Amino acid sequence: MINQGSNIGIPVSKKLLKNLRVVNPCSKPAFLENAFVAISGETIESAGSTMPEGEFDEVHDLAGKVALPGMINAHHHLYSTLAVGMPLPKNNPANFIEKLQEVWWKMDLALDHDSTQACFEAGLLDSLKAGTTTVIDHHCSPSYIEGSLSLLAETGEKMGLNISLAFEITDRNGEEKFEASLNENLEALEKYSGSPHVHPTVGMHASFTLSDESLKKIHDAVSSLDSWGIHIHVSEDRADEQDAADRGYGSVIERLNQFDLLNQNALIIHGLHIKETDVDLIGEHNAMFVHNPSSNANNRVGMTPNLNLDELASGLGTDGMQANMLREGKEGMLIRSSHLPGGAASVDYMRLLFGNNPEIASKLFGRKIGRILPGYQADLAIYDYSPRTPITESTVFGHVFFGLSELPSDVITRGEFRIKDRQLLMLSEKEIKANAVTQAEKLWSHF
């Protein structure tokens, strides 16, 4: 357990950010000109157009820069960070399952401690640089299981991000690795439950790589704990639904429900081919649902219906495709548009990113995350952005998805600058990148 009360008696540092343009999509007000943001310790104390009273240890003049809330990636695979440019299999995978077998399951099996660490460091660096300050990760390194989630938690702590942990439990690597993966999740649950910046979950790969016996084992291992929730890929491809049907279940969601694995803390990822009754079941359990449009497009598995995203207040994740959430939101919108006839309703990706993701992160971490409002964790992505059209409450959408094309110049998490004037503070970006290149070469030599 991380000690949350260690600063009792130590005065909390107070910062004032001034001369900011605060863009707060899906919050009221959605835009503040000439704003002041007062931060006390890790928390936003006030955000408004008048200078707050009181003494401040630091005052930062942001000279008219534009601040967005630090963003949340509601489903990520940091373990795929070193896959950029990776050699592809000689034979082009013909479908989703072949893609898993030929690419991802070979790569994850080749990850050792050092390459996993490089993935975490370089992946979180990428996230931070893109203004993504909370990462809900789904990890898999079957040759390096024990200690991998602690390594991720420690890396997140070192870089100042909020991290949700999960190790993908699966049958595909044999019983010993199944047990070790289950155990890694259980240890993280014990170690980090109640921690302010680390949220442990029970990671499961997908229904089609888990037998009934395995689902029962997972349920029996966690059901007596005070708080737990699964984090699982569901119905990403039709093959997952076919597998559940072949095992005698009405659907993947019905199968998980039969084993009492659905609850309000469950993270249901993808859900492309779920039925109306599955939507109802997810809703009844008040479970969380996460859409990953760029990955779905890349894997050619189809598109989640508009209605399901609306009804389930879906979050937005990248499924390891990228760290930049503004890009994911824009790509999601464009991918959907390309499939819709003129005049048809689409999905509000700004709502997914700045409305639903903060709800998901706040529920998981038990604190307010993802808005520039009093009482929220002080996570901000600040852009040196000179707009060519007026920013007002009603033009926020256009500026978010069509104006802010550069990375933020400054990133604050938990009230501390982590990136200032494009420079990563405290750690060497150059060293992290150089190590990642070395580890990528080593990793790729395995296939």
Ligand SMILES: [Zn+2]
């Ligand atoms: Zn995924």
